Amino acid sequence: MFKEIHNKYLRYTAIFIYSILLFFCALQLNFLGLFGYSPSYKDIKAPTQSVGSELYTADGVLIGRYFKENRTPVAFDQIAPSVINALIATEDARFYKHMGIDFISLVSSGISTASGDKRGGSTITQQLAKNLYRTRYNKSQGVFKSIPVVSTIMSKLKEWMTAVKLEANYSKEEILTMYLNTVSFGNNAYGIKTAARTYFDKETNKLEVPESALLIGMLKATTLYNPTRNPERSVERRNVALSQMNKYGFINTQEYNRYKNTPLKLKEGLVDNNGDEDSYLRTAVAKYLEKWCDDNGYDLYEDGLKIYTTIDSKLQKYAEEAVNEQMKTLQKRFYNAWGKEEPxxxxxxxxxxxxxxxxxxxxxxxxxxxxxxxxxxxxxxxxxxxxxxxxxxxxxxxxxxxxxxxxxxxxxKILNAGMMTLDPFEGKIKVWVGGIDHEFFKYDHVNQSKRQAGSTFKPFAYLAALQSGLSPCDTFVDKPVSIAYQEKGKTEYWEPKNASYSNTYSNMSLRLAMARSVNTITAQVTEKVGSDNVVKWAHEVGIDSKLQSVPSVSLGPNDVSVYEMVRAYGTFLNNGIKTDPILVEKITDLDGNLIEEFKAKTKRVLTEEISWLMLYMLRGGMEEPGGTSQALWEWDLWKKNNQIGGKTGTSSDYVDAWYMGITKDLVTGVWVGCDERTAHFKNSETGEASRTALPIFAKFMEKVYHDETTGYTYGPFPKAKVKINIKYNCPTPRYVPDTTTQDSVAVDSVEQQEPVVEELDPLTPEQMELINQQQKKAGNPTTTPAAATPPISKKEERELKRKLRKEEKEKAKLDPPNNR
Incomplete structure (x- = not known):
C-alpha cells in the first residue's frame, strides 16, 4: 500500500509511523509473549491498590487492621495544599502541562546525565504507572527480560504508554491523589495519610509546609532521608524541597528562609506498623472470615474492607481489666504457694x-x-x-x-486465661479475651485451647435427668457409690469421691446437689440416665468436641473449649434455642457500601419448659444454702433483686478452673490455668474455681453494672413463658454437723416460697433472720421482706454475707471443689 506514495520521503515516513504503531500494538497485546503484561483498558479504569482492611467493634471503635502495606487512602480535598505544591515543585514542575510524558524534562535529564549529573525525567504520572501496575517486574517483561538494555527500553515504553492512558482517563487531581495514596514513605507507611500519622501524628489536611516538604523530600530515597534514622540528611532533603517550592512560586523567599531553619518536630503516631502484631481478637476474626473471603473472592489484606465485629468495646475493656487484675493476683498466689518447689x-x-x-x-x-x-x-x-x-x-x-x-x-509456671461473653438471643459475641498477652502467648484460650471442664459439665447430666422425666425436686442420697462399667471385656468399678472425701448420707434434691456440686449424686444421676444421654444432650445444646461416654463424663474429664461451653449455656438462656455465635456483624467497602451482613444460625433443641428449669437449677448455685456460686455475693451484684445463674468447675489436682455465669442478658465463660497441663495449684485454698475463675466473672459484671452506658442492668431472669408442669419448688434440707461422725445430718427442712422470679431472694430464712437482727441494731426494726434490699450499708452487707458464708460452710461441711 506504500507504493502509492510516490515521494520516497513521505513513503519512508509513513512506513516508519506504521511500524511504530504496529510495534506499540504488539507491545500492548504482548505479541507471542515477547513483551510481557501491559495494563488493559479495564485495568486502567479499575486500578488495583493494596489497601488494608480495618477492624471495628460493634460501636465503631477501630481495634485493628489487616495489611501487607500499611495504607489508608485519602481524598484529594483532605490533603493539605502544601503537600501537592511540594510534590509538583520537587517531582514534576510541568505536571499540569504534559499528557503523561514530559519530553522537555527527558531532554534535560539526558543532557544532565551526559554531563555527569544523573537525574531522572519521569513524571508523576509515569511513577504512578510504575507503582500501580509494576511495569518493571519480571512478570511484566516477557522474553526480553533477559536482554539488559532491551528489557529496560521495553519497560520504559510500557511505562509511557500506561502514563498516557492514565492521563486520558483521569483528571490531574485524581492522578495526584492516586499517586500520594500508593507511594511508600518508609517505616512501612504507604500513602500520605499513613505517613502523616506515622511521623507527625496528624491528619493529612493539618500538615504544615515544612512537614509536607519533609515527607515529599523522602520520596527520592526513603531510607537515606528517613527522619527517624537520618535526621540531618532528612532536614537537608527537606530544604531542597523547600527551595524548589520557592523556585516555582509556591512559597516566597521570606517563608523559605523561615521554614528551612525550622527544626524537626517528629511525633510518632499510633499506627499499627507491623501487620504481624496481632491481637487475639484480630486473629480470631481473620480465621472466622477465612472461608468467606475464599468463597467471595476477597483478600482481607488488600481489598480495603471495613469489618464490624459484634464486640462491645466497653464490655471488652471491662473483661480485659477483670482478667488482668485477677491474673496478677493469681500469679503471685501461685508463686507464693509453691515457693522453690516445682508445680x-x-x-x-x-x-x-x-x-x-x-x-x-x-x-x-x-x-x-x-x-x-x-x-x-x-x-x-x-x-x-x-x-x-x-x-x-x-x-x-x-x-x-x-x-x-x-x-x-x-x-x-505462667498462668493464662480465656474468657468469652455472648448475647445468645442475637448470637453476638460481646467479649473475646484469648489470653493474657498475645505478644508472648499466641495460643487462643477461647476457641483453640481445650481443657477439662470439671464440674461446669455437670449441668448436662442434670439436663439429661430433666429430659428423662426427673424433676429438680427428685432426691438422691449423698452416699458412697460404686458404678460398674466394661473395659476391654472386663467389669471395672468406678467409685467417685466428693472433694471432702466424706458423705452426708442425706437426701438432696437435684437442684441442691447441683448447687453444691456433689460428685456422688451427680454420678448416680449419670448412671440413672446413662452416660450416652449426657453426651447426647451436651452435643445437642452446643458442645462440638468429641466426648468419651464414660461413667465419669458428668464430672468433666473431656476437653472442651470456652467457646463451646458458652454456646451450650447460652441455649439455656435463649429459651432452648441453640445459637451458633457470630463474631462479625457486617462488612462494607471503603465507601461504606454494605457487602455482607451476618446472622446467627439457630435451632430449637430444648423446650421452653426444660430451658427455664435449667436456669432455675443454675440459680441454685447462689440461692441454695452452700451453693458453690455464693462467693459472688461478696461483689456488688445483689442490687435490684438481681439474679445470676452459674457453675464453678475445678478439674482434678486443681489444674483447670472454670466459671460459667449467666445473667438475664449475657452468658460468660472463664477458664484459668497453666498451658502446661502438669502444672497445677497446690491446694483448694489457692486453686478452687471460686477463688480463681469466679472472681473474674464477678469483677467483670460489677464493672458492667456500674457503667449505666453499657445498657446492661441488674434484674431477675424473666418469668417462664410457658406453664411449668414439672415440680420445682421443693424443700431444701438444712444440715448441722455431727460431732461423732464428722458428717452432716438433716434435721429439718425449710419450704421454698412459690418462685415468683422477680421477688426471689437468694438468702435462706436463717440468713434473713440474721439480717433482720442486724437491722434492728441499726434502728430499723421492720422485718425485711424476701424481695427487699436490706437497708444497711454496702460495706456492712458484704461483711455480713462473708460471715454468713463462713458459718454456712462450717455448718454444712461443704465439698471443696475438686471436680466441681
Missing part, C-alpha cells in the same frame, strides 16, 4: 520432669542429638547456655539473661 505433677501425684520433656519436643533437640552424636553433656550445655531475651512479666516486659531451659521453666 509439675501427673494425675497420680507423681513428680514430672516437665522442662526436660518439653525440650525433647523441640525440633532443635533432634538436630543436636545428631550433631553431637547423642552426647548428652553437649546437648545440656547448649540448652543451658545463657542469652539475652525479653520475657513476659506482670510488671512489664523484662530483659534478662535466660537459657532455653530457664525459659521453659519460667513459662511453664
Amino acid at each position: 509439675w505433677y501427673d494425675s497420680e501425684n507423681n513428680k514430672v520432669d516437665f522442662p526436660n520433656r518439653a525440650r525433647q519436643t523441640l525440633p532443635i533437640y533432634a538436630m543436636l542429638k545428631k550433631k553431637y552424636d547423642n552426647n548428652q553433656d553437649s546437648i545440656d550445655a547448649y540448652f543451658d547456655r545463657k542469652k539475652k531475651m525479653t520475657v513476659f512479666s506482670w510488671s512489664g516486659n523484662r530483659d534478662t539473661l535466660f537459657s532455653t531451659m530457664d525459659s521453659i521453666r519460667y513459662y511453664g
